[in-house]
Amino acid sequence: MRNPEATRRLIINESLTLFNTKGYQATSLSDITEATGMTKGAIYSNFNNKEEVAVAAFDYAVEIVLGRVRECIRGAPTAPLKLKAILQYYEKYVDDSPIPGGCPVLNSAVEADDNSSLLRTKVVRSIAKIKDSLRQIVHRGILEKQLQRDIDVDGFVMLYYGAIEGSIMVSRVEGDKDSFVSMSRFLLQLIDQHSL
Numbered sequence: 296m297r298n299p300e301a302t303r304r305l306i307i308n309e310s311l312t313l314f315n316t317k318g319y320q321a322t323s324l325s326d327i328t329e330a331t332g333m334t335k336g337a338i339y340s341n342f343n344n345k346e347e348v349a350v351a352a353f354d355y356a357v358e359i360v361l362g363r364v365r366e367c368i369r370g371a372p373t374a375p376l377k378l379k380a381i382l383q384y385y386e387k388y389v390d391d392s393p394i395p396g397g398c399p400v401l402n403s404a405v406e407a408d409d410n411s412s413l414l415r416t417k418v419v420r421s422i423a424k425i426k427d428s429l430r431q432i433v434h435r436g437i438l439e440k441q442l443q444r445d446i447d448v449d450g451f452v453m454l455y456y457g458a459i460e461g462s463i464m465v466s467r468v469e470g471d472k473d474s475f476v477s478m479s480r481f482l483l484q485l486i487d488q489h490s491l
Contacts, residue, residue: 303341303351306331311352315396319349319406319414346411349403353414356399357421363393374436375490378429378455382479385459389472397467400425401460426452443489451489458482 309330313322324345328335342348367384371377388398396402400421407415429452436442462478 299341302333302337306333306338306341306348307351307355310348311356311399312395314349314352315356315394315399315402318402319346320410322349346413349411350413350417353399353403353417353421356394359393360388360399361425368432373441374432374439375441375486377432378486379483382459382482385463386472386475386479389463389466389475398460398463401464422456426456429456440491443491446489451485454485455482 306327310322310327313326313330317326322345324335324338327333327338327345327348331338338348342351364381364384367380368377371380392398400418403414404418404422407418430448433442433446433448433451437444437446437448458478458481462475466472466475
């Protein structure tokens with residue numbers, strides 16, 4: 296008999312790619328049983344429904360991505376360099392995402408808006424967490440005299456985050472990272488304009 300936590304982890308790991316590539320609506324319980332090699336009963340003994348599996352897979356996918364972002368910015372000594380490190384990470388991410396299918400926040404946001412209130416709540420919380428982290432970087436940069444005091448923090452954070460997410464989507468659809476690179480050059484100039 297399997298360890299219950301190991302079984303849950305296997306279901307989450309195998310479902311993560313399904314939900315991130317096919318989407319919530321298109322992923323069936325049969326897809327999950329096929330990917331995991333488990334029966335529907337085994338899935339339902341660990342999760343109440345497909346939505347719970349999707350939410351657990353989403354949480355894990357976001358943690359993988361944000362964990363790697365944290366690694367990239369950890370070594371950057373200033374706020375401007377942290378913001379640039381994030382851009383460098385996502386430029387590589389366009390071609391080599393740690394999660395097949397691209398950004399789990401963006402992918403889930405599109406479907407969760409209409410199809411799953413629980414998943415939508417998770418997406419909204421993830422976006423808030425990301426924006427709060429960016430705000431902290433910018434505020435610290437202002438306090439440490441690395442960024443100009445008059446920067447519109449909320450406007451900058453929304454532009455920065457929205458541009459990254461949007462250009463990832465466009466680059467993935469176009470099949471190359473030219474759009475991301477173009478957007479990245481613009482944000483690098485913006486960071487430099489606000490740096491001290």
